[in-house]
Amino acid sequence: MSKQAVLLLAHGTPETVEQIPEYLRNVVSGRPLPEHVIEEIKHRYSLIGRSPLTEITLEQGRLVEADLVMEGIDAPVYVGMRNWKPYIPDVVRKMRADAVEQAAVICLAPQNSRTSVGLYKRAVQAEAGALKIDFTEGWAQDPLLAEAFAERLRAAEDRMKDETGAFVPVLFTAHSVPTRTVQPPDVSAGVNPGPRLWPGEGADPYAEEARRTAELVAERLPGIPKRWFAFQSQGASGGPWIGPSVEETLTAIAEEGVKTLLLQPIGFLCDHVEILYDVDIAFKEYASKLGVRLERPESLNASPTLARAVAGLAKCGLGRLQG
Known part of the structure; x- marks a missing residue:
């Protein structure tokens, strides 16, 4: 063998x-x-x-x-x-x-x-x-992957419920990628031409798969009052990156009157700079300036x-x- x-x-x-x-x-x-x-x-x-x-x-x-x-x-x-x-x-x-x-x-x-x-x-x-x-x-649609994220989110929701008396809304995130990698190269300002078609392979699945993972996690916690999805950690390289960004989504969430929010990255399987800095420092500070308390579940690790x-x-x- x-x-x-x-x-x-x-x-x-x-x-x-x-x-x-x-x-x-x-x-x-x-x-x-x-x-x-x-x-x-x-x-x-x-x-x-x-x-x-x-x-x-x-x-x-x-x-x-x-x-x-x-x-x-x-x-x-x-x-x-x-x-x-x-x-x-x-x-x-x-x-x-x-x-x-x-x-x-x-x-x-x-x-x-x-x-x-x-x-x-x-x-x-x-x-x-x-x-x-x-x-x-x-x-992205593996049931145990969704359950692993749901376990972490459930623990965080229970903790927040003890403090606030109810489950809190959730913002799911995944890492952004350059628009040119998943959409046609002739993308024009303000127009979303849809996913890039790869010869013999169809459309790049990334954005849809990221949202699907988030949906599978949310299905396991039916008590979540509301949820959103955004792409985080857009890079510094030239050209646009796919969105919506976390910052613009947080602004919209704050305008809806949300005061406490959980953010769960479902594209990362462990702690690293995109969580420990981007979420725990940058996004928390951004949310705080909007009057929103931002917390996150423990990473899968x-x-x-x-x-x-x-x-x-x-x-x-x-x-x-x-x-």
């Missing part, structure tokens, strides 16, 4: 502020960035101390491996990062050196955008050689339910490889 393994892919993050310039060059594929952008990112990292993304992802990998062992599946779990160490190419080479012949590959970004998740896939394929891979393209979700995906992928 072929030796099998699981490979989890994540964005990656530097360990120190001094590593930010090199890290950002990886993120933008070597394109030059204005110095003020680099300094702003360094400032954000300095405010949160560091990003725990890598260590949390490694812990998630250990939990997934433990779940697979409980299922009687002998498949070690490797973790590779696209923009920082351990880099995906290095990890794939390590797998081949370990005599792994088949690998179930899962990107820890559940909502599939062909330009972002596609970069992860190409990075694996470039080093795979004879290593046979099964790549999970997207898992080491959620056992998330581990079961990923282990289930891995089990299916390994099964397809054997078939």
